[in-house]
Amino acid sequence: MTNRWIPISQPTLLGNEKKYVMDAVESGWISSIGPYIDKFESAFAAYHGVKHAIATHNGTIALHLALAAMGIDEGDEVIVPDLTFIATANSVRYCHATPILTDVSLNDWNISPDAIREAISPRTRAIIPVHLYGNPAAMNEIMEIAEQHHLVVIEDCAEAIGAEYYGKKAGTFGHINCFSFFGNKIITTGEGGMCITNDDALAERMRVLRDHGMNRKKKYWYDELGFNYRMTNLQAAVGFAQMEQLEELITRRDDIYREYCQALSSHGGIKMQEVNKQRSVNWLFTVRIKGMNYELRDQVTARLKLMGIDSRPVFYPISMMSFYKDSCYLGGELVNSSLISLEGISLPTYVGLSKEDISYICVSLLSCLKEVGL
Numbered sequence: 001m002t003n004r005w006i007p008i009s010q011p012t013l014l015g016n017e018k019k020y021v022m023d024a025v026e027s028g029w030i031s032s033i034g035p036y037i038d039k040f041e042s043a044f045a046a047y048h049g050v051k052h053a054i055a056t057h058n059g060t061i062a063l064h065l066a067l068a069a070m071g072i073d074e075g076d077e078v079i080v081p082d083l084t085f086i087a088t089a090n091s092v093r094y095c096h097a098t099p100i101l102t103d104v105s106l107n108d109w110n111i112s113p114d115a116i117r118e119a120i121s122p123r124t125r126a127i128i129p130v131h132l133y134g135n136p137a138a139m140n141e142i143m144e145i146a147e148q149h150h151l152v153v154i155e156d157c158a159e160a161i162g163a164e165y166y167g168k169k170a171g172t173f174g175h176i177n178c179f180s181f182f183g184n185k186i187i188t189t190g191e192g193g194m195c196i197t198n199d200d201a202l203a204e205r206m207r208v209l210r211d212h213g214m215n216r217k218k219k220y221w222y223d224e225l226g227f228n229y230r231m232t233n234l235q236a237a238v239g240f241a242q243m244e245q246l247e248e249l250i251t252r253r254d255d256i257y258r259e260y261c262q263a264l265s266s267h268g269g270i271k272m273q274e275v276n277k278q279r280s281v282n283w284l285f286t287v288r289i290k291g292m293n294y295e296l297r298d299q300v301t302a303r304l305k306l307m308g309i310d311s312r313p314v315f316y317p318i319s320m321m322s323f324y325k326d327s328c329y330l331g332g333e334l335v336n337s338s339l340i341s342l343e344g345i346s347l348p349t350y351v352g353l354s355k356e357d358i359s360y361i362c363v364s365l366l367s368c369l370k371e372v373g374l
């Protein structure tokens, strides 16, 4: 047992976060009206070169807001990857629509364009590609499929702010694209989310639905059922300070990625996500280990814990969850999502991680793998 503890993730709050939050507190604007909301939304839109950014209380409801604004409803089908955080599929269910769980590619671990083609039915209305662990999905191909079949696309960029696909930022391909600022994300607001779009009408729909459906010209008049999905000025104060450091934060994550790859290169059975002509932002450094299974991974995780190192399993396929098993039908065989889930493990990834920490984590992991025969 050691006193050392390396968490899986921790936020970096080294800029103006405290100053801006104190400013918000002292001004009295602590709820969902206040200057930092506009500042954060404007900075976010400018960073992505889009017209509109709509801040929300978290990333899950950002996805729901986007789907609701697009009118996704009962009887509609939405294609989502089987390997993702549960919120991607849940947001579809919140609209009473059916998520169609679709397999991912073994190379980049993201939704497979071929599997999307197979899963399309006359009821399909939308696709939600996820940029898993910060690695962009095959957006050119996905947008082509969507155009051919008149589908809308919502990129789930929760883990991928700043990622690029052929030089174009994740979040600038789909019709509305959603982000999360949970505490373990690349930038954080504690809890928080954002929807971005270039479509004026969709942006207006989201602003109305975010605020209980209140008529924008007539206060306290409601034409439809809406939600309270607003972000607070306090969250936005943190977010605005985080935006000022974004490039620096991503660059350090790039270094961490390289340091991990180098330190693990001696093990022939370790595989990373393939990053083609893209910029992955290394949200969570995650590898597949040949021969790994759930039982061995539990053993490795427990051993790492004794050495003071936190780790995390790759997401379990959503199709394994009991409440998704029977109630949505599956687009094709979900072989790859199962394999990646079985073999995958995420290692600590955050800006405060030192080169020595990474070296210690890798030496420890390699010795644990040896002990379990991998």
Ligand SMILES: Cc1ncc(COP(=O)(O)O)c(C=O)c1O
Pocket (backbone or CB within 6 Å): 058, 059, 060, 061, 084, 085, 087, 088, 130, 156, 158, 159, 179, 180, 181, 182, 191, 192, 193
């Ligand atoms: C892929 C993905 N989608 C959606 C979410 C939901 O975001 P939040 O936790 O802010 O609700 C997350 C993260 O937590 C995520 O990783």
